[in-house]
Amino acid sequence: MRAEPLGQDVERLAGEGVTIAIPNWNHELFLPRSIGSALRAVESLRRHAIAAEVLVIDDASRDGSPTLLRQLEALYYNDGLRVLALRDNVGVAGARNVALRLATRRYIVFLDADNELVETNLYHFYRSIRQTETTAVYGNVLSLSEGGAEVSVLSNESFQARIFRGNYIDTCALYDRQHLIDCGGFEANPESPMVEDWELWQHLAASGRRIVEVPLAFAMYHTLPHSRVKEFTADMDRGREKSTRIFNQSGVREKVRLNAKHLRYHPDIGWL
Numbered sequence: 001m002r003a004e005p006l007g008q009d010v011e012r013l014a015g016e017g018v019t020i021a022i023p024n025w026n027h028e029l030f031l032p033r034s035i036g037s038a039l040r041a042v043e044s045l046r047r048h049a050i051a052a053e054v055l056v057i058d059d060a061s062r063d064g065s066p067t068l069l070r071q072l073e074a075l076y077y078n079d080g081l082r083v084l085a086l087r088d089n090v091g092v093a094g095a096r097n098v099a100l101r102l103a104t105r106r107y108i109v110f111l112d113a114d115n116e117l118v119e120t121n122l123y124h125f126y127r128s129i130r131q132t133e134t135t136a137v138y139g140n141v142l143s144l145s146e147g148g149a150e151v152s153v154l155s156n157e158s159f160q161a162r163i164f165r166g167n168y169i170d171t172c173a174l175y176d177r178q179h180l181i182d183c184g185g186f187e188a189n190p191e192s193p194m195v196e197d198w199e200l201w202q203h204l205a206a207s208g209r210r211i212v213e214v215p216l217a218f219a220m221y222h223t224l225p226h227s228r229v230k231e232f233t234a235d236m237d238r239g240r241e242k243s244t245r246i247f248n249q250s251g252v253r254e255k256v257r258l259n260a261k262h263l264r265y266h267p268d269i270g271w272l
Contacts, residue, residue, distance in 0.1 A: 017051030018042075018126060018174070020109045020117070021099035023092050025059040027113035028068055030222075035072060035081065037116035042080045044120050051105060053080040056113075057098050060089040093186035093196040100177060100185050108177045114224060115172065118142075118217045125174045127267035128214045134263070135180075135209035138173035139218035154221065158213045158262045161254035163205060164247055166240075167198035172219045183207055195243070202247045204260070211260035215272070 020038040024031060035054060042052040054076075058065055066085055073083040084102065086095070096110055107129060111117060121139070129137045141154040155170045163169070183203060186196045204211060247253060264272040 015051060015105055017053075017105040018045055018107045018109060018122065019099070019103035019105040019177070020052070020054045020111055021096065021103060022054065022056045022111050022113050023059055023095035023099070024056055024061060024065055024069070024113040025089065025092070025095075026061045026063045026065060028061070028063045028065040030114040031056075031065065031068060031072070033116050034111055034113050035076075037119050038111060039076060039079055039081060041117050041119035041122045044123055045126065048123055050123070050126060053082060053103075053105060055099055055103055056081070056083045057095040058083065058085045059091070059095045060086050091188055093188040096196075097185040100180055103177055106177055107174055108180070109174050110171050111219065112172065112221075114222055116220050116222075117172075118219060121216050121218060122174070124216055124267050125214055125218065128212065128265050129174055129176065131267060132210070132212050132263075132265055134176070134212045135204055136173050136175045137212045137214050137265070138169055139214045139216045141170045141172060141219050141221050142217060143221045143223060145223050155213075155218070156215075158264050159201075159205070159211045159258070159260040161256075161258060161261060163198075163201055164243070164253045167195070167201060169197075169201055170219070170221065171197035171200070172221075174218075179204075179209060183209070199243065199246075202243065205258050206247055206253075208259050210263060212263040212265045214265055214267075216266070 020041060022034055022038060035056065038054040042054060045052040056069055058069055069083045073081050084098065086098070100108065107126065125137050125139060138155050140156045143152045143154050155168070157168060187199050188196065266272060
């Protein structure tokens, strides 16, 4: 299958529930961890009578990923695991857009293949996005160094206008799939292919969408020797000029009212 841009042929309606989408490119050794956490999250949601599935998009991997994924799909198909193998490498943004088209649930999580969900908390994020009727809810991402010697916290601040100067929110969040489709999904930026998540957050905010922080742990990010995050600073600098040209041409974006600004919510408490 080849990845295609989102268009008018996208299925507009999907059943209630959650799709956990995992784009994969040559992460064979880490797939059992990410898929395992996703399947446990599916099991947790189903205990609350919420339909859920795991959709892995293999982006033309050249390691042992395709064979492993077919084996896992055969073992866990009835538990909600589906696998799609792309013939051509389309990049993470393209793979996520494929997931947007093919997901069968209304809400979608994007989980990197080398990371894992805090599975029991996904239910609380689902409650939050349903109760607030927002475009996206995100929570704390625990960043673990190799071997777990150091732990830091990402995505632990409410949405603010400084998002137009640099990104501090991880892509691993829960989204209303229909809202993302309406906004055109992820943009593949050949000038800076690693800042597609930053571009999406800016695009959603500039489009008037509401984005809510939920003060709970959402996922764990494992920093590995060749993690993309190690190249992030240089790539962010390469993408900053284009981002300014698109979203902040006049330099006043931080003074413009944002519907997403400072929204915090907990499903057991309400607005914070």
